[in-house]
Amino acid sequence: MKKYWAIFSTQIVNSLAYPGDFLGRSASIVIFMLIFAGLWRATFAAAGTESINGLTFPNMLWYLLMCEVIELGRPRVNRVISEQVKSGEVAYLLSKPYNFLIYHFFHGLGDGGVRAALNLLVGIPAVWLLVGPPPTLIGWGMAVTLAFGAWVLHFCMMSLIGLLAFLVEETNSFELIYQKAVFILGGMLLPLDMFPGWLQPAAKSLPFAYMMYAPARLFVKPNLTMFWQFLSMQWIWIIVLVFLLGLAYRSSVRSLAVNGG
Amino acid sequence: MSSITVTNLQKTFRAKRKAAGLGGSLRALVRPQYSTVEAVRGLSFEMEAGELLGFIGPNGAGKSTTIKMLTGILHPSAGEASVLGFTPWKDRQKLAYQIGTVFGQRQQLWVHLPAIDTFMLFGKIYELDDKDVKRRIGFLSEAFEIQDLLETPVRKLSLGQRMRCEVAASLLHRPKLLLLDEPSIGLDVVAKQHIRDAIRRMNQEEGVGVLLTSHDAGDLEAMCKRVIIVNHGQIVYEDKVSNLKRKYLASKMVEVRYAEQVSRDFHLDGVEVLKVGHYGVKLRFDTHQTPVQKVLAHLTEAGDVVDITISDPPLEEVIARIYQEANPT
DSSP states (O other): OHHHHHHHHHHHHHHTTSHHHHHHHHHHHHHHHHHHHHHHHHHHHHHTOSEETTEEHHHHHHHHHHHHHHHHHSOOHHHHHHHHHHHSTHHHHHTSSSOHHHHHHHHHHHHHHHHHHHHHHHHHHHHHHHHOSOOOHHHHHHHHHHHHHHHHHHHHHHHHHHHTHHHHSOOHHHHHHHHHHHHHHTTSSSOGGGSOTTHHHHHHTSGGGGTTHHHHHHHHSOOHHHHHHHHHHHHHHHHHHHHHHHHHHHHHHHTOOOOOO | OEEEEEEEEEEEEEEEEOOSHHHHHHHHHHSOEEEEEEEEEEEEEEEETTOEEEEEOSTTSSHHHHHHHHTTSSOOSEEEEEETTBOTTTSHHHHHTTEEEEETTSOOSOTTSBHHHHHHHHHHHTTOOHHHHHHHHHHHHHHTTOTTTTTSBGGGSOHHHHHHHHHHHHTTTOOSEEEEESTTTTOOHHHHHHHHHHHHHHHHHHOOEEEEEESOHHHHHHHOSEEEEEETTEEEEEEEHHHHHHHTSOEEEEEEEESSOOOSOOOOTTEEEEEEOSSEEEEEEETTTSOHHHHHHHHHHTSOEEEEEEEOOOHHHHHHHHHHHHSOO
């Protein structure tokens, strides 16, 4: 396990190689939150109500901050694998004594962890100034637990897409489709509570709900019963996807063709 | 004792084909066409433990594909291989502890970090003790003369400096076998010499076996005892390097540029004039018939030399000669 911890910590140092650029990119979350604030302020004003489906305007902004932090910190493992396959550098990764997917897990966790931490560091004061203090400590606890599971789910999905690179090399189009599915069915565009009644159970049975909605919803409205429900569903999906990932890896590594001499 | 045994190894790729232009792209979308590329066709050879074996051939000969099968990265289409007692594609991770790899056109060092960070990371990956890693880094940095480079971000190193760090990194865990795929590609003469000297030293001091692919005959002469030449995925020649040198690498080409106009008479016994101008000349000669020293003395007498290059015949030429001898008709 020490080797994977070393990969994680080395990637944290690697992510901070250009601190100016990193801080600059983190500042973009402020722009996103200002846009969301404008949009939702107008929506609440038009609806003429303090709360929509149980969520107030401040709830909505803190919900969206959590979604943005997860989205901006999610692993980009498909792009990394695709780049490594195209450049042929995958040869080095496969000739080292570690598991290829666990290597990418800890590499991505180091990268995503730093991005998420910096986005929180910049985003929290911005949203606090816009709508007041953040939710309770219980909300934070539930959100962090579910956000980790959300990250693992993202990792599994992005790795499945990334392994397609062993066959087709370029995976951007698959990522785009996936991203849109998470935006809509994951509750980033609209919290699932605002979906029509018939669509909510369907959306909650898919893994996307546990990549954004679950941690963000319990962040602003902590509920112990829902927490255990969400956590169980999240880990059922993680187990299913890890199993599929194992199968996909075994099959794709056999069909790998390393580019170049 | 053999460290590598390869029997009838084959690798076939399916490559997508597309005609030029927009029409070709559209046709490829509707009806994709594939061609089969036989990269490796029934290779069989053995390598002894601690041996310095050259595995050379022109571009596209199947050298790198063979190395990648021997490291377990690629699965063969047919055939068998045993590397240090392991079947590479079945026991890739176990084998990884025993071998070092360098792929000349790729990088394993983390580019944004100083090389020392990757060395320390590799120490953890190969499960080495921290004190041992530091001792080992000290030894390798002296052998590869990289003491002053270790704390510079890798992206700021020259290609030659980076390659010295890459090869040193691949030796950190004291592998029994080093698989070098074009380690000298793109390097200048001095950088090549640095790497060749350090690899020879590691072979002598630590007994590490080296399988080296290259399309530079100079690498072979400088480092290897035995050579296998491959072309179109097949072995075309296998012998001691000394025999190859005697038979095929005895001729040298020399190109000289002068500061001022010189006499055009460069004729000397055993020397063939390939090209001659007012300010320079290109010659070929056989070192068995005419010593290098004699040719150089003759050339420097002609005028003030501003530049001189001595090179081996291109590998393609050597292979053509081997083919001609094998098929005289």
